[in-house]
Amino acid sequence: MSTVSPAGSDRKSDGRLEVSVLSRLRDFSFDAGFRVEPGERLAIVGPSGAGKTTLLRLIAGLRRPDRGRITLGPDPLFDSEKGVDLVPERRRCGYLFQDYALFPGMKSWRNVAYGMRSRPRAARRRRAVELLARFGADGLAGEIPETLSGGERQRVALARTLASDPRILLFDEPLSALDPATRANSMQQLDLALSESGGPAVIVTHSFDEAAVLGDRIAVLDRGEIVQTGSPADISARPESRFVADLTGAAVIEGEVTGTERGLTVVAADGGGTLRSVDRASGRVAVSVFPWEISLEMPGETPRDSALNRLAGKVRSVTPIGNRARVGLVIPQPVTAEITARSAEAMGICPGMDLTAAWKATATRLIARGPHNSEQS
Amino acid sequence: MSLGSWFGRIAFLALAVTLLFLTLPTVAIFADTTPAQLIAALGEPVVLDALWLSLRTTVVAVLVIIVVGTPAAYFLARRDFPGRSFALTLIELPLVMPPAVAGIALLAAFGPQGIFGVWISDAGIELVLQTAGVIVALIFVAAPFYLRQAVAAFASLDRGRLEASRTLGAGPFRTFVSVAVPGARPGLSSGLALAWGRALGEFGATLMFAGSLQGVTQTAPLAIFSRFSDPDGFTAALAISAVLIAVAALILLSVKLFGADRGLDRAGS
Numbered sequence: 001m002s003t004v005s006p007a008g009s010d011r012k013s014d015g016r017l018e019v020s021v022l023s024r025l026r027d028f029s030f031d032a033g034f035r036v037e038p039g040e041r042l043a044i045v046g047p048s049g050a051g052k053t054t055l056l057r058l059i060a061g062l063r064r065p066d067r068g069r070i071t072l073g074p075d076p077l078f079d080s081e082k083g084v085d086l087v088p089e090r091r092r093c094g095y096l097f098q099d100y101a102l103f104p105g106m107k108s109w110r111n112v113a114y115g116m117r118s119r120p121r122a123a124r125r126r127r128a129v130e131l132l133a134r135f136g137a138d139g140l141a142g143e144i145p146e147t148l149s150g151g152e153r154q155r156v157a158l159a160r161t162l163a164s165d166p167r168i169l170l171f172d173e174p175l176s177a178l179d180p181a182t183r184a185n186s187m188q189q190l191d192l193a194l195s196e197s198g199g200p201a202v203i204v205t206h207s208f209d210e211a212a213v214l215g216d217r218i219a220v221l222d223r224g225e226i227v228q229t230g231s232p233a234d235i236s237a238r239p240e241s242r243f244v245a246d247l248t249g250a251a252v253i254e255g256e257v258t259g260t261e262r263g264l265t266v267v268a269a270d271g272g273g274t275l276r277s278v279d280r281a282s283g284r285v286a287v288s289v290f291p292w293e294i295s296l297e298m299p300g301e302t303p304r305d306s307a308l309n310r311l312a313g314k315v316r317s318v319t320p321i322g323n324r325a326r327v328g329l330v331i332p333q334p335v336t337a338e339i340t341a342r343s344a345e346a347m348g349i350c351p352g353m354d355l356t357a358a359w360k361a362t363a364t365r366l367i368a369r370g371p372h373n374s375e376q377s
Numbered sequence: 378m379s380l381g382s383w384f385g386r387i388a389f390l391a392l393a394v395t396l397l398f399l400t401l402p403t404v405a406i407f408a409d410t411t412p413a414q415l416i417a418a419l420g421e422p423v424v425l426d427a428l429w430l431s432l433r434t435t436v437v438a439v440l441v442i443i444v445v446g447t448p449a450a451y452f453l454a455r456r457d458f459p460g461r462s463f464a465l466t467l468i469e470l471p472l473v474m475p476p477a478v479a480g481i482a483l484l485a486a487f488g489p490q491g492i493f494g495v496w497i498s499d500a501g502i503e504l505v506l507q508t509a510g511v512i513v514a515l516i517f518v519a520a521p522f523y524l525r526q527a528v529a530a531f532a533s534l535d536r537g538r539l540e541a542s543r544t545l546g547a548g549p550f551r552t553f554v555s556v557a558v559p560g561a562r563p564g565l566s567s568g569l570a571l572a573w574g575r576a577l578g579e580f581g582a583t584l585m586f587a588g589s590l591q592g593v594t595q596t597a598p599l600a601i602f603s604r605f606s607d608p609d610g611f612t613a614a615l616a617i618s619a620v621l622i623a624v625a626a627l628i629l630l631s632v633k634l635f636g637a638d639r640g641l642d643r644a645g646s
Contacts, residue, residue, distance in 0.1 A: 062540050088543035095544040101537035103556055114555070115545030164546050 015073015017168055017200040021058055021065035023224075030054055030065075030224035036200035043215025044204045044226075045247060051224040052204035053098070056170045059202065060095050061088035072167055072200075094166025094197065098173045100157035102145035108132060108156045109141040115164030131159040134196075135189050151182035158193045169194060169201040175210050187213060208235075208248045220244050241367065253287040253333045257366075264308070264361050271332040273311045277364035286367040291326060291338035293363035297356045298347065307358040315353040318344060325349075329357055403622060410615045418616030426592040427600030428620060434508060434596060435576040438515035442523050442572055447565070450527030451553060455539070465528065472521045476581025479518055483586040487513065510587035511594050515576040523565075523572035530564020531557060566636025570629045577625050597621050 020033035030051045036042045046052055057063040059070060059077070067080040076084045077091050102111050112128035119127060132138045137155035145153055154174070161169065171190065178186050194201050194214075203214045204221075211218050219229040220243075228240045235248060255269040264276040267287055275287055289309075297304065299312065313331035325344040327337045337357055349355070418424050453464060471479060485491050487504050497504060504510035534557060542552040558565070580598040587594040589603060601617045604610035 057540075060540075060544050062543065087548070088540070089546045089548050091544070092546070093544050095541065097537045097541055099535075099537060101535065101541035103538060103541075103559075105559065114542070114547070117546055160545070164544075 015071075015075070015167075015200075017059070017202070018069070018071045019055075019059060021068030021070060021078070023054065023058060023063065023065040023068075025051060025054060025224060028223045030058070032221070032224065032226045033068075034219055034226060034229065036202060038200055039198055041194055041201045041203060041214060041216045043211035043218045044202060044221050045208050045211040045218055046204075046206065046221035047247070048206055049223075050221045052206070052221055053172055054224075055221070056095065056172055056202065056204060059091075059168065060093040060170055061086055061091045092164065092167045094161035094164065094169045094193075096154075096157055096161050096169070096171040096174055096193075099177060100145075100153045102153055102157055102160070104146060105144055107141065108137070108143055108145070108148075108159075111145065111156055112160045112163050115160060128159070128163065131163055132156065134192065135159050149182075150178050151186060154178065154186055155189055158189055162193060162196055166197060167199045169197050169199060171201070171203040171214075173205055174203065174214070175205065176207070190214060220247060248290075253289070253331075253335065254284075255287055256284050257282045265366060267366065269311075269331075269333060273331060275311075275364060276308045276361040277366045278362050279364070279366035281366040288365040288367060289335065289359050289363055291336045294335065294337035294357050294359045296327060296329075296337050296339055296343075296347065296349070297358055299354050299356060301356070303358065305358070306360075308361045309364060310356055310358045312354065312356050315349055315351050315355055317351060318349055327355075329355065331357060406615055406618050406622060410612070410619050414612050415616045415619060418613045419620065421613065423591055423595075423600060423604070424613065424617050424620075427595050427597045427617065428624075430508070430511070430592065430595065431577060431597040431621075432624075434511045434515055435573060438512050438519060438576050439523075439569065439573050441512070441516055442520045443569065446520055446524050447527060447558070448553070450524050451531050451557060453524075454528045454531035455534075455557075468524050468528075469521055471518055472525075476518070476579075477585060479582035480514070480585025483514055483517060483582060488586070505586065506588045506590060506594060508587075508593055511583050511596060514582040514586045515579050518579050518582050519572040519576040522575050523568040526564050526568025526571065527561065530561035530568070533564075534560045563636045566632050570632035570636075573628050573632070574625055577621065577628070 016038060017036040018033075019035075021030070023030040027049075028051075032051075032055065034042065044052055044055060054063065058065050061077065064085060065078060065080070068078070069076065069080070070078040076082065077086050078084060102108075103114065106114075109125055109128040109132065112131055113124040116124045116127060129138050129141050132141055132155070135155040135158050137152060137159060140148060140152055140156060143152075145156065148156065154177075174190050175186060190203075191214075203211070205211050205214070208218075217229060217231060218235050219226045220235065221227070222243055228235060228244050235244060253269050253275065255267040255275065258266050258268045258274075260266060261276070264278060265280055267275045267277065267285060269275055269287070277287065295304070295307070303310070311331040313329035313335070315327060316330055316334070317326075317328035319326045319328070323341050324338055325341045327339060327344065327349055329335050329337065335357060347355075453461065453468075474482070484505070486493055487497055487510075488494050489498065489505060502509065504513055538556055538560065539552055542556045543549075547555065578598055579596070580602070583594065583596060584599060589595045589599045591600075595603065597617055598621070601614045601621070604614040604617065607613075
């Protein structure tokens with residue numbers, strides 16, 4: 001056990017979080033290393049079972065890695081070589097659990113005050129209500145969690161997370177338990193909590209969109225391994241594998257390179273259709289194109305632009321997301337186009353309709369079907 | 378299931394028969410005792426001594442079971458260790474042990490000629506034919522009832538809440554006291570009711586291990602049997618039985634009420 005006490009420090013943003021651990025799980029080994037700067041938000045995205053929650057538990061001290069190091073600034077939280085393994089209560093991680101893990105039968109303010117042992121008893125209630133107020137939840141101070149809605153519970157849980165002055169924030173799927181109507185609001189609350197803390201933050205989610213919104217930087221986790229890191233836009237635009245491409249929500253079309261034509265790679269899509277890309281590749285490829293790169297045209301309509309890829313398809317689904325709409329098409333492989341809700345309405349798009357999907361060769365990524373063809377996709 | 382179907386009607390009939398059979402003997406005890414007889418019986422020193430002894434010994438036994446059994450059950454429920462399922466089986470063993478066997482087993486272990494008998498008497502402790510012996514017998518037979526329920530209650534606790542407590546700065550002990558025990562309260566109190574009820578009714582092991590001395594080891598069930606053996610003691614036996622039933626029902630009810638109100642803030646304000 002270490003004599004180093006991070007609890008002795010009152011600086012808020014006192015260090016970079018460095019993680020480099022190996023932990024054997026049932027089906028695979030968790031083997032990942034990354035750094036998070038103070039104030040930075042690292043969003044870890046991966047499918048269920050990729051080891052996301054395990055990662056947070058390792059950092060919080062709820063699970064012991066087989067070996068490696070976890071440090072916060074100069075303080076080791078875990079170091080297998082030096083035999084350091086701080087107990088969770090001394091790591092000061094603000095952990096937002098997926099189901100919030102509020103204490104049942106305990107009023108909201110008591111839940112929040114639970115982590116305030118260092119404060120005088122009399123000050124705890126005032127401070128707890130203060131924190132609740134920051135999340136617009138001071139009106140819930142006297143309620144027990146059982147009577148609260150999902151969104152309300154999250155507010156209370158966020159206030160509780162901040163109550164113990166955490167040095168690291170760990171959020172586990174912070175939006176997945178909420179209905180779509182609550183999410184937008186919750187996003188603001190999470191944002192607030194993250195900026196209040198000032199320390200490094202790690203957010204795990206299965207949704208790339210959530211990761212893109214909540215994280216400054218994204219790390220893609222696959223079976224215990226970080227396979228790609230970068231800014232959300234970066235990862236969207238250049239997924240290093242089909243696994244990452246699938247995760248980012250890009251449409252992936254399977255095909256085979258048939259040659260080059262005026263400097264562009266020509267791909268015959270499985271099931272029909274020819275595609276052109278500026279990327280160079282050969283053999284079997286996954287063609288990825290982002291939903292927002294695809295425009296939709298009525299059949300017979302004069303092409304509006306010089307897009308080289310033009311495939312006739314049938315609308316399968318229309319999913320509005322705020323002021324946008326995602327349109328699922330089969331061409332005959334499935335692709336997703338993202339257009340404004342207004343134009344979706346103007347065009348009267350509905351399932352069964354025939355449309356042409358068009359996008360540029362420059363927006364067409366080719367990913368060689370390498371060894372990393374994840375079976376999880 | 379609708380009462381209109383033939384099976385629905387049969388199941389309803391089965392329930393009626395069950396309830397009748399289980400409550401009839403209890404009703405009969407009260408029907409057979411006049412209030413005057415009850416009061417007269419309660420005036421007898423033998424009866425009063427037995428009831429008072431039962432109350433004292435069961436309270437001490439139950440307290441010991443709670444203090445030692447609660448953390449033990451928590452450990453069993455929340456930790457994985459080699460031999461865990463074996464330990465769980467060991468705990469349940471006294472449940473299936475016939476009371477006479479329990480009495481013999483206690484004598485073999487802690488009696489004057491028992492394995493630990495010498496150590497115990499060297500330590501200046503007398504168990505056989507002593508009130509302390511009654512308590513030992515009660516703990517032996519009643520503890521499994523509490524432990525079983527407590528292990529189940531702790532095992533069903535949400536891991537996230539216990540972990541949340543740790544990340545919020547609470548050590549294992551505070552987590553146990555502030556999160557685990559309140560969360561397991563319904564299970565703990567129903568286990569408590571069962572164990573207390575079992576202790577109140579304990580007969581065989583107590584008789585064999587501690588004997589039946591009035592005021593010292595003669596608990597209410599032993600007194601009932603002793604009066605019943607008298608030629609004209611049936612009425613007194615009935616009277617003690619009536620009181621014992623009332624006490625047991627009271628305990629069951631109050632413990633259940635206590636357990637239903639889980640959580641710090643639910644009942645108040």
